[in-house]
Amino acid sequence: MTDKTFPHAEVEPRLYAAWERSGLFGAKPNSTARPYCIVIPPPNVTGSLHMGHALNNTLQDVLIRWRRMSGDDVLWMPGTDHAGIATQMVVERMLAAEGTSRQALGREAFLERVWTWREQSGGTITRQLRRLGCSLDWPRERFTMDAGLSRAVTEVFVRLYREGLIYRAKRLVNWDPKFHSAISDLEVENREVKGNLWYIRYPIDGEDGRFIVVATTRPETMLGDTAVAVHPEDERWKDLIGRHAILPLVGRRIPIVADAYSDPTKGSGAVKITPAHDFNDFEVGRRHGLEAINILDRDARLLDGPPVPEPYRGLDRFEARKRIVADLEALGLIEKVEPHTHMVPHGDRSGVVIEPYLTDQWFVDAKTLAGPAIAAVEAGRTRFVPKQWENTYFAWLRAIEPWCISRQLWWGHQIPAWYAPDGAIFVAHDEAEAKRLAAEAYGHEVALERDPDVLDTWFSSALWPFSTLGWPDKTPELARYYPGEVLVTGFDIIFFWVARMMMMGLHMMGEVPFRTVYVHALVRDERGQKMSKSKGNVIDPLDLIDTFGADALRFTLCAMAAQGRDIKLSTARVEGYRNFGTKLWNAARFCRMNLCVAPVGWDPASARATLNRWILGRLAEAARHATEALEQFRFDAYAGGLYQFVWGTFCDWYLELAKPALAEEGALREETRATAGFVLDVILALLHPVMPFITEEIWHLQADRGPGPCEGRRTLMVEPWPDAATLPRDPAAEAEVDWVVRLVSEVRAIRAETNVPPARAIPLFLKDAYGTTLDRLARWKEPILRLARLSDVSPLAGEVPKGSAQAVLDEATLVLPLAEVIDLEAERARLAREVARHAEEIARLDAKLANPAFVSRAAEEVVEESRERRAAAAEAKARLEAALARLAG
Incomplete structure (x- = not known):
């Protein structure tokens, strides 16, 4: 141990290798000790360790190492997620660099390439977790696409389908026109975009020269409008409720309906309703029985045929916008155009604008599954720490919509559904079972075609707490370690992952998947800004x-x-x-x-x-x-x-x-x-x-x-x-040495605050000291002199010398004569100037923080920084005032 600093670069790999070889990271299912299980939030197999991973896994490892030392039989279950769209992107880029594509390879050959990539390069993040020191039970490592977990996914899908909780329907989804797939809300990134708000005149049917004006940021979707909505109490349009407007450029009659969705304070107070291309409009359409007319293809181009009018067929959506606006202007149907900054959804990986798209997909009846998940937290079977995150959990689950679980990708769990020539669906564990079911239904064998789509990665992740333990088999691990003790996670996936694990765990296992959900915050940069590559503030x-x-x-x-x-x-x-x-x-x-x-x-x-x-x-x-x-x-x-x-x-x-x-x-x-x-x-x-x-x-x-x-x-x-x-x-010993510590600390503080030269030894007097204090002083005189840099310490006989700094310690007063050590007048003046400077800073920050405009408009991190500076200034001012008071005599 000759190094003066810890040689971490040499020690860390040596120690970790020895720990891993020892097998002591491993759980012991046959142990009589109390089981304690944490399942890792599985990082994407494409991933590399970022600061969020570092925080999340550090906190998990702290808990695991603590409980292991406490004698528990701990299982920290490791694993990675197949990350459907992210992994498919990685391999497709590799193929493009080779001058080929997945379509050229075909599905089977493409999936072989993905598996090869995963075996060669997919373990980066698990190696990096080892560098962080994470004591995971590595021999138990699971992968969401391994054979056991794939079997669990199929079993859950089949059971839920047969219970009527999974179904196929035509609904709006987040559609990525680049990847040609539905994506989850978590894969949608809302970006602020500077655009326009167009006010368009829709002629009133049967009343020449009268129009209802709608305001929209997306004129191109008007070709799919099936209504105009106004607020039922909006006097401007009240008389038009129940009548019809003529859809410009199309000529179709569309009803004017009353719906509270229309906000009278925004735009014109009237909104176009396009159920096939807007999530809110879809719900309005359902309430009023409106038709949903799709006008886009999977590339987000206007359809090359009806119902799109001929001049706009086949156009890119943004080119169509220009053409439509120009034609409306030519017809005198644009009342005005206002600059408008708004949030536009983009694919977080593709970077393209996401479309609400009406398409046939597979859905889970999430509302039915959400009921028990809500009740379990209300009853305290699972608790959130901090508790306020329960409110987020409840809010999301109580407003839950059907969960779209199908993805138009090749990498992932292929949906276990087969279609007969007439469109009949047979959901089964494998093709042989599907053929048997079809033969029973038709009375003879029929040709079946498997659904080409795969499942949302969140579907397999929702099963993680029990699928990783061997379910659907009744394994010893499943009996011992389910439910887990703690889930450590970020708040951003409470809905996407935590809530879905709760729903699936309760439905499939009859028990919550974990007893506690600890929700940690984000890691930001030193100014409180979110880390991002575009800002250049990412810390690796x-x-x-x-x-x-x-x-x-x-x-x-x-x-x-x-x-x-x-x-x-x-x-x-x-x-x-x-x-x-x-x-x-x-x-x-x-x-x-x-x-x-x-x-x-x-x-x-x-x-x-x-x-x-x-x-x-x-x-x-x-x-x-x-x-x-x-x-x-x-x-x-x-x-x-x-x-x-x-x-x-x-x-x-x-x-x-x-x-x-x-x-x-x-x-x-x-x-x-x-x-x-x-x-x-x-x-x-x-x-x-x-x-x-x-x-x-x-x-x-x-x-x-x-x-x-x-x-x-x-x-x-x-x-x-x-x-x-x-x-x-020993309370007496603790009180005695604490007294020494407090005395020396007080003297050191006075010396620092009054600028006594560090090397200058000065005397200390104790005024009004008696009994226990004098006994302690006698016993501890040598260390007090040494540690407080004093020339002498003794009880005070007589009056307090002029120019002394004083502080109270229990019944005694500490007296440090400083008249011969520092320029008292100069020091008082310096301290007074510093007090005034901090007072000015506090006043300036108070005025800023009292300004509602600043607090509401400034970035959250800027406001927080001002509050922190105010607190620091107040603390410094109080310290200086105390020092000035000591020199007042």
Whole structure:
């Protein structure tokens, strides 16, 4: 242990390889210990570790390592998602570079290429999770397209179809014109676009010269209009309700209907209703029994035939917009055009504008499945942490629409449905069963054609908590580890994944899939902005691991994971927590050089020295706090409490105060060595879940256990979690040493605030001190002089010298004569200027934050930054005012 800094680049791969070889990451289904299971949110097989993964998996690993040390039989189930559209894109790009395409290869050959790519390149993110230190049960790794999970997917589809909960229907979906597939809402990215709002005159049938004006951002879809809607209370159009308008350029009569969907305060108050090309219009159409007329093909071009008028057939949608607007203008039917900025949906991978598209798809009756999922959370069978996310969960599930589960892709679980020549559908586990069902239905064999579509990846992910454990077979793992204990996830997939796992778990297993859902926030940049490549503010976790080590990154993310608050990450923060690791490393070097090791079987209750009993008491408090914080998912409190104890209490106070005892031979030295070694070992155990590499390495070096775990050697990973109840507490010793710490801290604060030169030793007087205080002063005089940089410390006889700084400590007043040390007048003036400067800053920020326009219009991160600056200025002002008050005499 000669290095002055922890050599993370050398140690991390060595330790991780040894851990993995040891098999100790693995669950033990035959164990009698309490089972504790977490299933990983399966990252895309195409993925690479980003900061969201780093946060999510760090928090999971903290829980897993903590519960493993607590004696539980832990299963952290690893796996990856086949990521239908993302993976198909990757392989199609490769084919394009080779001058071919999936269509040229054909489906079977294309899927072979995808599987080949997956075997060769699909394990990137699992290798990167190892670099982060994640202790997953790797031999159990699953893939959503592996044989077992594919079997589970087919079984669920067949069961739900036969129960009437999966059906085929024509409905609107998010359609990607580039990929020619329906996509999920999560794959839709709404982007702000500067466009126009066109006000178009629709002639009133039977009343020449009268028009109803509709405002629209999409004139091209008017060719599919089947109504105009107005608010029932809008006096401008009330008399037209029930009458008809003539659809310009088409000539079709369309009804004018009353519907609260039309907002009288927006546009003209009248809206065109195009049920086949707008989700809201689709619902209006259902309410009023309107026809849904599709005018687009799968490329988002206007149909090359009826019902599209001949001049616009086959046009690209945006070219059609120009032509239609020009023709309307020529007819005098454009009343006005206003610039209009609005949100337009784009495919997050294709980058093209997404179309609401009316097409035949497979759907799940999500509303029926949602009922039990809502009831389970209402009854507390599954709880959300923080609790407010239950509201999001309930809101989404109570407003749930049918779930479109079909995708027009080749990579994925092909839908187990076969069609007879007359269109009859046979859903079965395999083709042989489908043929048997068809033969029974027709009385003879018929030719069947399988549905070419695949299932939405969220369908297979919804089964993850039980399909990964061997369902539909009744495996020992399924009986033991379902339901899981905790799900750790981001808030953005509460609906897409959490709610769907709840629905499927309850329906297929009769039980919730997990007892607790811990929802973490986003990792943003240091200014609070969302990380994105376009902004150039993305921080790569692998770069941080290379530079500062995995422990530093993990500790940073844990320390900043306050419930309900986004993480503002910067390289400087990771560097700061790397310095914490260096502090721990050097404290361990100090202990090792001073032979601070607790003998085997040493009883901490045998310690007699006040200092040693004090640190053992403080250790007990740190252990209690750490355990409670983890039980409550307060990761920031867990990390923050240990940071304060290790850096402050143990390193800066205990080891400093213990130096005289360690320098002299005798029983006190041996007791202090044992105490310091014991406390360090407990610190390493408490920190291990969040900083596994440095703690394991120190633990082995500290007691000559060898450089890290290997076959046949112990490992900190399975050492018992510290039990605060077994650690001795001595209230009298804790009060006494705490008094010393408070006294020295107060003197240091006065020196810093009043600009006393660091090297200048000054006297300290205690006014009105008596009894216990004087006894403590006598016992601790030497360390007080040394640590507070004092020339003398004694009770005050007589009046307080002029020009003294004062502070109260219990019944006594600390008096530091400064008249001969600093220029008191100059220092008072400096402090007054600083107080005034901060007061001005506070006033300026108060005015800004009191301005409703600023708070409502400025970016959220800008407002939050102003609040933080205001709080920092107020804190600094209070500190300076206290210092000025001390010099007032």
